[in-house]
Each structure stands twice: as C-alpha cells, then as structure tokens.
Amino acid sequence: MSVKNQTSVSFQTSDDLLQKLVDTAEEKSRENLKRFENRLVLIEGGGYEKIWLETQPMGGEMYAKRNLEAGINNQLLFMENQREDGRIPGSVACENGRITPQFNKFQGFCFPSAALNVYYLMGKDPGYLDLLYTTLERFDSYLWRVRDSDGDGCLETWCKYDTGEDHALRYGDAPNDWSEEVPPEGCSVVPMASMDIMSFSYASRETLAKISRIQKDIRREEIWKEKAACVQDKIRSYLWDDAAGACFDRDKNHRVLHTMTHNNLRAMYWNSFTQPMADRFVKEHLLNPKEFWTHMPLPSV
Template sequence: MDIEAIQKKYHQALAGLESNTRTVFGYERAVLIEGGNYPGIWLECGPLEGLVYGRKAPEVAIANHEVFFHHQRADGYLPCWIWGDRVGSSQIQMVVPIAKTALETATLTGNEAFLSKAYQACTAWDRWLSRNRDSRQTGLCEAFCQHDTGHDNSPRFKGLPRTCPDQNAAMCPDAGKLPYLAPDLSASVYGGRTALAEMARHLGRTSETAMWQEKAEALRQKILQHCYDPEDECFYDVDADGAFVKVRGDTLTRVLCEHVVSPATFERIYARHIKNPQAFWAPYPLPSIALNDPSFVRELPPNSWGGASQALTALRAPRWFEHYGKKEDLNELMQRWVEALLAAPEFMQQMNPWTGEFSTSAGYSPAMCVFIDFVDRLKLLDG
C-alpha cells in the first residue's frame, strides 16, 4: 500500500473526527458524534468510538461515556441516543457494553473518579435491564424492537416495529412473536457484568466482585442453554413460541465479541461460519448477514444491516479476534478495510462485501475510527 496515501487519509480521518466532536443536548462538554446522517451519539456505539479516538483525545473517551451517565434517569435507564436537541428513550440500542468500554477508558486515562461514577451508573443500568427486559423470566435480555440492537433494516426483525410504543423502552410492542430472547443483547449484559466485577475488585468491593462474577456466569450459561443451536452451531433469537428465528447474521459476531463461548466451541463456529468464504469471510469481511443465508438482501440498500459489511462490525472485530487467537485473520480483515477506505471518496458507513464499494452517510465517525485504529494496529505508518 502507498504510505503517502495512507498518511494523507489518516490525517483526513483525524480531521474528520475533530470536526465531529461537538456538544449535544444538555451536556456542556464536546462528544464524538456518529457523523454523516446521524446528528448525535448512540449508546450502541458512541462509547466505543470515544474509546478508540480517546487514544488521541482522552477527554473525548471520558465525555462519550459521561454524557450517558449525565442523562441517566432515576430508575437507571440510559438514553438510547442523545442528539443536539433531545434525548431518546424508545429503545435500548446496546451492543458493546458501556461498562466494559468505561472500564477500558478508566484504565486508559487513570481516572479513578470516573471509574467510581461508571460503576454506579452501570450497576443501575443492569438493574433497569433486569427489571424491564426479562418479561419471560428466563434471566436473558429481551429484544422488543428493531432498534434495540441497532439492526436497521435487517431481516432479523422483518415486519416488526422499529421502536417501542410511546417512546418507552420498557414497553414491548404487540406485534409478531415478540419479545425475542436476544443472544447479543444478553451477551452485552454478560460482558457488562464481567466488567462490573473487575470494577468492583478495583474499587475494593470484594463481596460485589463475587456477586457480579456469579451473575455473569449464570447468564452465560443461559445464553448457551436457550439461544445456541448446536446443530447449526449458531446463536439465534428465540421468539415468544420458543422457536429459533433462524437468520444467520452478525448477531453471532456480537456474541463472540463478549467471549461467551469456550475456545473449542469458538473454533467450530469460526470454521463453519466466520472463516467460511460462502458465509462471513467475504472478500471484504464481515457482512451483516451471511452471504449464503436466504435472507441476505442482495440489493444492499442504504443503511442496511441486511447484508452490507458495516464499519461498526469491523471496529468491534479486534475485541474478539485477538481474544480467540486469530491475529493473522484479523490482520487480513484490517488490510482489506484499509484498502477499501483508501479507495473510497469519503468515510462512509457500509460497503459491498464483494467489491469494497462504500455507501451511506459520508462523514461517518466509525469509518474514521476504523481507519486510524487499523492503521495503528498494522503499524503501517511506523518509521
């Protein structure tokens, strides 16, 4: 790859991230917003993006978490998004656990006061989820609507509401066979609890450390018990009738991101699905739906989690590829993304998994984060 072109694009990414660092409703410090078509910060991704950019701007890593803590309701609910003029409450919209990125941010910045604040906020959030997203009393976290997981226009939620009624994330729509037992949302709660255990240990709360560890392991076992199909070696939603919703999508990668499965199970899943060029190992990995799944949306419309390879999925990939020892494959994935971004006229949201052509939302912060993170990890500009 052309080092001069990489250097130029890297500076463009940093300039774009600086431009997308702005104030939002009711919070005085600037945060890194999603950019492009998205005029605010989302719980699904804002804390992780802040953490990645925080290696250059630590104050942004802190702000991208504290903005959610600042707007946390008394009952523990964290807003799903915060725009320039209002705060959202119509879904939960979580993927990478905010407790986990908060712990990593505290480690990055050495900010003990932030760690204590994050522990209190994320403990209250866990309680809200337990009270309001376990209506079937399984111990798992339920999906009520499409935007709960940020899976816009995904066949996973085909025909189901985008948001909860009355802008209330505690209300399940009366539609389809909702609520779903959601493996990825449950994995996010699991990852949050492992992080809360580590926070408690660091804060000297010994009994709470053990409590979080026990709660996390109990949830991990429930995910495997209810949402894993050993015949397909895949994780699926479970509808209100107790049936698997058999869409092979990046829901699977989100479960892997929280290290729910054992190394042996991971290797089987990885060989069958992730590294399979007919499934997720496309020329430009990882598509949001397996290439060989009947529900794959071949038209690849804008903002579609129906097939396109999404920058957010790429940004999360190091969090599980490295954990499971897939460094060489991660390097290949990162190189393909860097190549595609170098060829793209703008930093955009999604790309064609066969051609690497980008579309949707120029000025998109996650794509900028992917570029700087992957260039740094590959050491393409060293020396």
C-alpha cells in the same frame, strides 16, 4: 472529575501520499468533534449528528488518545443521563442547544469495556469508577426487571433499533423503535429472546466484577462473576444450537429463529460466548466461504 493524564497521537512518514492520507483522515475526524451545550463530544459522523450507545462510547475510547476530553464525555453523557429506573439512553442528541437523552431503543451496548478503559486513560479517577459501577449495576437491574416479560430467564429485544438492525427482516412486523416499558402487542416475532440483550447483561456483570477487583472488594467480585456465569449458562442452554455451532434468537412463542447472523460475533465482543462456542462459530461459519468469509462483501446474515 479529575483528569491526570494528557494524551496525543502523532504520525510522520517520508511517504508523501501516506502522510497526506493520514493528515486528511485526522482532519475529517476532527469535524466530528461537536459541542453538546458546553461538552465536547465525538459524534457518529457521516451525517449522523448524535452519539449512539451502539458505537460512540467505543468511538470515544478510541479517539481519547487524540482528544481525552471528548473520549471522557462520550462515556459521561450516557452515565449522567441514565434514568431513575436504570435505563441508559440509546442515543444522546443536542437539540435546540440542549442535551437530549433518547430512550426509544437500546441501539447497542458498546459501553462497559470502553468506559472502563477510559478510566485508565484519564488517570484512574475513583469518582468516575464509582459512577461507572453504579450505572452498570442499575442498568443490569433494569434489564432483568423489565426485559424478561415472559419470565423464561432470557432477556428480550422489542424493536429493530434495540439491536441496531434497521429494516431486519427477521424482526417481522416489529416496530422500528419503542419507548414503552412493556413489549408491543400483536407482533409476530417480538418480544424476541435475544443473544444481544443477554450479552448486555453479561458485559455489565463482567465489568462490575472487574471494577470490584480494582476496588479490592473480593467478595463482591465473586458475586458478579457468578451472576455473569448464570447469564452465559442461559445463553448456552437456551440460544446455542450445538449441532449448528451458533446461537439463534427465539420468537415470542419460543420458536428458534433459524437465521445465521453476525450477532454471534457481537456476543464474542461482549465475551458472553465460552471459548469453545467462539472457536466453533469462527471455524465453522465466520471462515466458511459459503457463509461469511466471501470475497466481497462481508455479509451480516
């Protein structure tokens, strides 16, 4: 794929302490640049040596202004290692010198908008855009083929690492990770109807509509907009509690899990909330000093 653009960031100040701080931060960030075989990537860092779907497409997009090669590879390694059935690896490692995609969780999905932004940073390569479209279309198809095991029209999370909620008590006795393409049996909570996994689909479909617009396929753009709206409508009708002004997941028996979580904020990142839903959650919960807006720290539940 051709890369037309070059990117760079520079910072100079007469404040010696601030300059040292920025220079040190830049130096530490460069330590997270690693070679996966012959591919330069930006790993998670802080002792985490992989790229996770949860963060590193977004991290790559952010770092692309400093190193475009790493920023692009942080998108491509997920796209190029997509399975035939459409599943995207939840993480990509380099083990014994070889790139190793891992499919034992989703972990998160900070991917569609980041990958599309990299398309612009790299100079609008049409081949990259085609690959992104195919990747998202196949992943969305996979989600609806596999992750609605009870057929209620709401996608499910099957393990704690699907949404990156390590040790989350609300998952009950759910496994940490899960590699099978059928849900675990005998658990008290999972398969769990999930605002996160539904939002994965919404974000995919919204981005597919944007790509279609870029490619001047208006009919296809409208189809994806309609498909995204269907997901949003299901989130609002099935997971949104209008009295509480928030979304709540449901357990395998369709019972509402009344745990107020920051996952509502994630849904806003994926744009799967309507504006009135987002306004209510921010006003009534995020800015509520008795819930999230505490002095220190910012709680997740």
